[in-house]
Amino acid sequence: MAVSSPAGNGGVSGWRFTKCAAGTRMRSLRPGSALSFDGIISFERDPHMVSSSWYPDLTRVSELRAPRCRALAGRGTVPGCDPQRARRDRDALAALSPRPPRRAPDRRRRVTGGGRLRLSVRHKLTLFSTLVILVVSSGFTWVSLGLARRAIEEDLQNRAIIYAREVAAAIGGGRALESGPALQQLIARLLEIRTSVLQLDVLTFDADGTTLVASNEPRSQLSFNWSDAEDVQRGRVISRAVSRDKEHHWEVMAPITLQGAVAGAVAVKFSAQRSDQLIRRIQFWALTLAGVSLVLMGVLMTVAIQIVVDRPIRRFMDAISAAADDGAPAPVTVTTTDEFGVLAEHFNEMVARIARFSEELRTRIAEATGELDHRVRQVEQLNVLLYEMQRRLSHAERLALSGRVMAEVAHEVGTPLHSVAGHLELLRKDLPPALLSEDVTRRLGIIETQVARVIEIISRLLDATRRVPSEPTAVDVSTLVRDTAELVRPGLAGARLTLDVRAESGLPAVLGQRDQLQQVILNLLTNAIDATAPDGRVEMTTRSRPGQDEVEIAIADTGRGISPADRKHIFEPFFSTKEAGHGTGLGLFITAEIVREHKGRIELDSDEGSGSTFRVYLPALRS
Ligand SMILES: Nc1ncnc2c1ncn2[C@@H]1O[C@H](COP(=O)(O)OP(=O)(O)O)[C@@H](O)[C@H]1O
Numbered sequence: 001m002a003v004s005s006p007a008g009n010g011g012v013s014g015w016r017f018t019k020c021a022a023g024t025r026m027r028s029l030r031p032g033s034a035l036s037f038d039g040i041i042s043f044e045r046d047p048h049m050v051s052s053s054w055y056p057d058l059t060r061v062s063e064l065r066a067p068r069c070r071a072l073a074g075r076g077t078v079p080g081c082d083p084q085r086a087r088r089d090r091d092a093l094a095a096l097s098p099r100p101p102r103r104a105p106d107r108r109r110r111v112t113g114g115g116r117l118r119l120s121v122r123h124k125l126t127l128f129s130t131l132v133i134l135v136v137s138s139g140f141t142w143v144s145l146g147l148a149r150r151a152i153e154e155d156l157q158n159r160a161i162i163y164a165r166e167v168a169a170a171i172g173g174g175r176a177l178e179s180g181p182a183l184q185q186l187i188a189r190l191l192e193i194r195t196s197v198l199q200l201d202v203l204t205f206d207a208d209g210t211t212l213v214a215s216n217e218p219r220s221q222l223s224f225n226w227s228d229a230e231d232v233q234r235g236r237v238i239s240r241a242v243s244r245d246k247e248h249h250w251e252v253m254a255p256i257t258l259q260g261a262v263a264g265a266v267a268v269k270f271s272a273q274r275s276d277q278l279i280r281r282i283q284f285w286a287l288t289l290a291g292v293s294l295v296l297m298g299v300l301m302t303v304a305i306q307i308v309v310d311r312p313i314r315r316f317m318d319a320i321s322a323a324a325d326d327g328a329p330a331p332v333t334v335t336t337t338d339e340f341g342v343l344a345e346h347f348n349e350m351v352a353r354i355a356r357f358s359e360e361l362r363t364r365i366a367e368a369t370g371e372l373d374h375r376v377r378q379v380e381q382l383n384v385l386l387y388e389m390q391r392r393l394s395h396a397e398r399l400a401l402s403g404r405v406m407a408e409v410a411h412e413v414g415t416p417l418h419s420v421a422g423h424l425e426l427l428r429k430d431l432p433p434a435l436l437s438e439d440v441t442r443r444l445g446i447i448e449t450q451v452a453r454v455i456e457i458i459s460r461l462l463d464a465t466r467r468v469p470s471e472p473t474a475v476d477v478s479t480l481v482r483d484t485a486e487l488v489r490p491g492l493a494g495a496r497l498t499l500d501v502r503a504e505s506g507l508p509a510v511l512g513q514r515d516q517l518q519q520v521i522l523n524l525l526t527n528a529i530d531a532t533a534p535d536g537r538v539e540m541t542t543r544s545r546p547g548q549d550e551v552e553i554a555i556a557d558t559g560r561g562i563s564p565a566d567r568k569h570i571f572e573p574f575f576s577t578k579e580a581g582h583g584t585g586l587g588l589f590i591t592a593e594i595v596r597e598h599k600g601r602i603e604l605d606s607d608e609g610s611g612s613t614f615r616v617y618l619p620a621l622r623s
């Protein structure tokens with residue numbers, strides 16, 4: 001699985017990284033090397049190294065090669081595998097992997113939440129109003145039924161009393177109570193006329209008490225007692241309802257008055273069957289009507305609630321749901337003038353404000369995204385430039401190295417060769433002509449030719465490695481310093497360093513080669529960054545020195561400084577205090593050489609432990 005980098009290097013085995021972001025320092029991914037999980041996590045933490053959209057492709061877990069990675073993939077224990085570490089890695093990896101988007105809650109769900117039934121406002125109102133109607137109408141029905149029953153019973157009682165009085169009056173019309181048989185006939189006639197009369201007794205009062213004179217039911221005794229008889233003797237009418245063995249009837253006793261004195265009484269037993277039937281019929285209709293009106297009122301109430309309450313609420317709900325679906329709440333159309341109308345007005349105002357705010361937000365996000373894209377593109381370009389500069393720097397260092405080697409070779413081999421050539425010439429002069437035979441002359445000639453050839457080869461090699469200066473141009477050092485700072489700036493976020501540039505504008509230009517002068521600044525800047533610990537500061541300053549017709553470039557850092565012993569050697573080739581593989585020891589050597597070629601000079605101020613300042617002075621171009 002390969003990851004492409006701006007330079008095209010970096011095959012990384014085992015994992016695939018999606019979205020190769022701009023600004024990624026691919027130097028960290030060596031060709032063919034496996035990337036550890038710690039590496040992935042630190043990549044994620046370091047925003048410069050990896051953008052937040054980097055994540056390992058989990059589908060490739062099966063391709064993991066490292067033993068602990070295989071344990072992570074759930075393939076069991078492998079020698080050398082650390083299960084605890086693998087678990088930690090897996091958790092970290094899970095935290096890095098993209099989460100599925102959260103689903104919007106379904107607003108149509110009605111029943112949930114700890115098994116509780118959620119009723120809508122409409123249902124609650126309907127239920128509540130039905131309950132109220134039920135209670136109120138049952139109360140009314142119960143009361144009206146009671147009143148009706150009492151009215152019917154009173155009516156029956158009154159009728160019974162009137163009947164008993166009439167009968168008593170009819171019997172007491174003569175001067176004395178008629179004989180038993182005559183009364184018996186009268187009773188029989190009366191009973192025929194009034195079928196609701198079940199029993200009719202005629203009693204007389206005498207000193208011994210009451211005596212039954214005539215009755216249609218002589219064996220059945222009514223419920224009156226002695227005190228009732230006394231009351232009747234005083235002229236009162238006694239009536240009472242009697243319920244016996246589910247049978248319900250009225251008993252009335254009325255006095256019979258003969259010549260102004262109570263002589264006897266009429267006791268009548270009335271059937272309450274008709275009144276009971278009447279009451280049952282009234283009950284039936286009352287309950288039926290109550291039931292029907294309950295249903296009717298329930299239905300009407302539901303419809304009213306639906307129209308007055310539910311419909312506006314539903315409109316609000318729909319508007320809010322629209323906001324949940326696409327983020328923009330919709331206005332509500334409620335035309336009533338009640339509280340819902342006022343609420344809708346305020347709601348719509350709020351919706352309009354939210355819409356305005358969202359629009360503004362969207363515009364700002366678009367602007368910010370555009371700006372971000374622009375910055376990302378800039379960082380991309382700067383990274384490519386930086387990489388190119390670094391490549392060129394190491395190329396230049398290699399060239400300088402070969403030049404230096406060639407110089408050494410020229411010095412070590414060329415000097416003795418020149419000496420050999422000189423001695424050969426002397427030898428030819430010093431030898432007596434007798435000895436200079438044709439053969440000796442030919443051999444000396446061959447030696448001279450070969451030596452000259454070797455000298456020629458060495459000088460050609462030296463020519464090839466010598467820097468060929470291009471045509472010098474006017475260079476604005478302030479712009480050059482600013483550009484170079486932007487080249488390295490992306491790399492500083494990871495190193496947590498502050499880089500300040502105080503480049504004076506309108507400085508006199510410098511005559512020279514822009515590339516080489518940039519290399520000088522880059523060499524000094526790279527050294528300053530390498531020497532400075534996190535949270536440190538590097539500052540680049542340019543200014544003119546009018547008195548001396550010079551332009552000064554100063555690169556200061558708050559790094560570890562340079563010891564007096566090292567200061568003597570830092571400009572020598574191959575002097576480096578950096579770890580093997582990190583420094584060539586040629587940066588300052590080349591810097592000094594380029595500065596010299598530009599007829600400038602370089603100075604160093606350094607306090608061990610508190611930082612260093614390199615100052616380059618270059619002659620200003622006279623305008
Ligand atoms: N700003 C600096 N602060 C501390 N030491 C420095 C600084 N610049 C250079 N040096 C020292 O000088 C040495 C030589 O630097 P240089 O010639 O650029 O070679 P290299 O950077 O490859 O080591 C460095 O190894 C370092 O010890």
Ligand SMILES: [Mg+2]
Pocket residue numbers: 523526527583587588
């Ligand atoms: Mg260096």
